[in-house]
Amino acid sequence: MKVALIQHACNPDLKINRQRTEQGILTAAQQGVELVLLQELHASLYFCQTEDVNQFDLAKPIPSEETDWLSGLAKQLKIVIVSSLFEKRAAGLYHNTAVVFEKDGTIAGKYRKMHIPDDPNFYEKFYFTMGDLGFQPIQTSVGKLGVLVCWDQWYPEAARLMALAGAEILLYPTAIGWNPDDEQHEKNRQKEAWITIQRAHAIANGIPVLSCNRCGLEIDPSGHTSGIQFWGNSFVVGAQGEFLAQASIENPEILIAEIDKKRSEDVRRIWPFLRDRRIDYYQDLTKRYLD
Numbered sequence: 001m002k003v004a005l006i007q008h009a010c011n012p013d014l015k016i017n018r019q020r021t022e023q024g025i026l027t028a029a030q031q032g033v034e035l036v037l038l039q040e041l042h043a044s045l046y047f048c049q050t051e052d053v054n055q056f057d058l059a060k061p062i063p064s065e066e067t068d069w070l071s072g073l074a075k076q077l078k079i080v081i082v083s084s085l086f087e088k089r090a091a092g093l094y095h096n097t098a099v100v101f102e103k104d105g106t107i108a109g110k111y112r113k114m115h116i117p118d119d120p121n122f123y124e125k126f127y128f129t130m131g132d133l134g135f136q137p138i139q140t141s142v143g144k145l146g147v148l149v150c151w152d153q154w155y156p157e158a159a160r161l162m163a164l165a166g167a168e169i170l171l172y173p174t175a176i177g178w179n180p181d182d183e184q185h186e187k188n189r190q191k192e193a194w195i196t197i198q199r200a201h202a203i204a205n206g207i208p209v210l211s212c213n214r215c216g217l218e219i220d221p222s223g224h225t226s227g228i229q230f231w232g233n234s235f236v237v238g239a240q241g242e243f244l245a246q247a248s249i250e251n252p253e254i255l256i257a258e259i260d261k262k263r264s265e266d267v268r269r270i271w272p273f274l275r276d277r278r279i280d281y282y283q284d285l286t287k288r289y290l291d
Helices: 014-030 053-058 065-077 150-154 156-164 184-205 263-270
Strands: 002-007 035-038 080-090 093-101 107-112 138-140 143-147 169-174 209-213 215-218 228-231 235-237 243-246 253-258
Touching (some): 002 014, 002 209, 014 035, 014 065, 035 209, 080 143, 080 169, 107 138, 143 156, 150 156, 156 169, 169 184, 184 209, 184 235, 235 253, 243 253
Parallel strands (some): 002 035
Antiparallel strands (some): 002 253, 209 235, 235 243
16 A cells, blocks of 8 residues: 655645645645655644643634545545644643544544643643543554554554554654754654654554654744754654655655555564463553552
8 A cells, every 4th residue: 555644844824834735645646645644733833832822723623624625635536634633622622633534535533642741842731631532543444543643652552552453554643853952962862762662663563654744943932942843754664663765854755655554464473472462461551650
């Protein structure tokens, strides 16, 4: 199956962001892809660098005009689209939500981000309520998709639970970058750790992983920091963590790769991690820490 990841910089003008996203989807569809993964919160700048109540105006209900637009593209192009939206569930109740659109334009399902960070420049707990839909893959015409979002990608538990529920592919819409003031070696360590942990999810579960990150510098509106330099590097790896495609750090790209879902069966036969799990001794994983 041919898949595409749309990596681009974001702009304060929402219309420009939509144009970039749509053009990427159209170009990918012309190359015969069946599945398109978009980056996290692709409709706007990454607004979580500061805590600003006015940013809640960006949130939209599901369905809305935003989902109608993506639904129309999925139906027109006969592709599956995995998007990442700022969901307004009710006044004062918002989620970071991935929405999956089927080839006929219907909403196949959604996933609400479960792990919410709260760090300098990433003040997401101010904006997003923790997800409540669990780790349930979304059934589509191209397979069972284990959709997770950004900070979720650091947690092997999330990837494992998706795999145990039958996910055939793990997908991570992402917005991650470094502090421009950091030393270059520290930047490299962070980026490599991000790539390594996700490759490990592919290996441990014997399924492909798609990770789509934004690129470009976004300033801190408060002026207290130098902002975030999003490091791009969107990538696709196979069931043994091997790179199938990888984007650059700075440039917008339509990253296209071919994945073989049937290969997961072969990999799991030689590396039967699911068979050998000692589930009779894993109870302590539900504890915060073993004091």
